[in-house]
Amino acid sequence: MITCTEAVKQFWQYLDDDLAPKQQQLVDDHLGICRQCCGELEFARVLQSVLEDQRSVDELPAEVRERMARFVKELER
Amino acid sequence: MAGGKTAQAGFSEVAMASLPRIYRLARRLANRGAEDLVQETLMRAYQRFGQLQHVEAGPAWMSAIMLNVYRDGLRRSKRSIDELAFDDVDEYSLYRKVEEEDPFPYSDSLHLDFIAQFGRDDVLAILLAMPEIYRAPLVLHYVEGYSTKEIARNLGAPLGTILARLHRARKLFERDLWNYADREGLLTKSHMKESVVP
Numbered sequence: 001m002i003t004c005t006e007a008v009k010q011f012w013q014y015l016d017d018d019l020a021p022k023q024q025q026l027v028d029d030h031l032g033i034c035r036q037c038c039g040e041l042e043f044a045r046v047l048q049s050v051l052e053d054q055r056s057v058d059e060l061p062a063e064v065r066e067r068m069a070r071f072v073k074e075l076e077r
Numbered sequence: 078m079a080g081g082k083t084a085q086a087g088f089s090e091v092a093m094a095s096l097p098r099i100y101r102l103a104r105r106l107a108n109r110g111a112e113d114l115v116q117e118t119l120m121r122a123y124q125r126f127g128q129l130q131h132v133e134a135g136p137a138w139m140s141a142i143m144l145n146v147y148r149d150g151l152r153r154s155k156r157s158i159d160e161l162a163f164d165d166v167d168e169y170s171l172y173r174k175v176e177e178e179d180p181f182p183y184s185d186s187l188h189l190d191f192i193a194q195f196g197r198d199d200v201l202a203i204l205l206a207m208p209e210i211y212r213a214p215l216v217l218h219y220v221e222g223y224s225t226k227e228i229a230r231n232l233g234a235p236l237g238t239i240l241a242r243l244h245r246a247r248k249l250f251e252r253d254l255w256n257y258a259d260r261e262g263l264l265t266k267s268h269m270k271e272s273v274v275p
Contacts, residue, residue: 005168008170009244013244016218018225040172043171046192047254051219051220052220054197054220055220055221059104060096065093068096068100068112069089072093072119072123073089
């Protein structure tokens, strides 16, 4: 059995499916008996989705697009 | 120069179609050096354009080239070895911090309400303020979708090093979310927004 601190340290990797089978089993066992850590795991999932949400940000400024278009034209000369 | 006239005639189309993706990646990797990184990537891509088999793979191909350029830059500047020391961040838990501080005492969904205070620009500002060696694996893994093995290969670092940095990066991100919210006044009642999980 592992402690809450040990379990929490591994939650992001657990969600990434990046833990060795033995470690994953230890986290699973801990989650089976610890409601607090279940909440913490759900929160880690939310934090991941906050990062993944950055994928949809379209932030290419028009002036950068223009500068890069000119740069590409120069390359092709 | 690689690529014939036909291929080169298509380069500008591929480059401009790839630009939003590679600029987004460059901004998150290099922050203020983003435009330089994009230009170096375009130069290298132009030289190798003949190697691109399918035009629709252009954005992914350009991203891979950008990672090579970025890695080479890290090696040149030796920025990659500047590990930072953090006393207690490895065991930081934002979940517990929010619970202990209880910024919204009347909330039924305290943690979700906390996260709902952050817009995408807030999250971007937090990422850009992180030390580069931790920001890079975090962005590549969670924003760009690279596996840890791919990150290790592309950045030319051992897998164990990338895993350790990624762990620290996640915890730094948690800590920085709290510090940013505190500093920017996101925890005041008047600022509170309803929770909408992204």
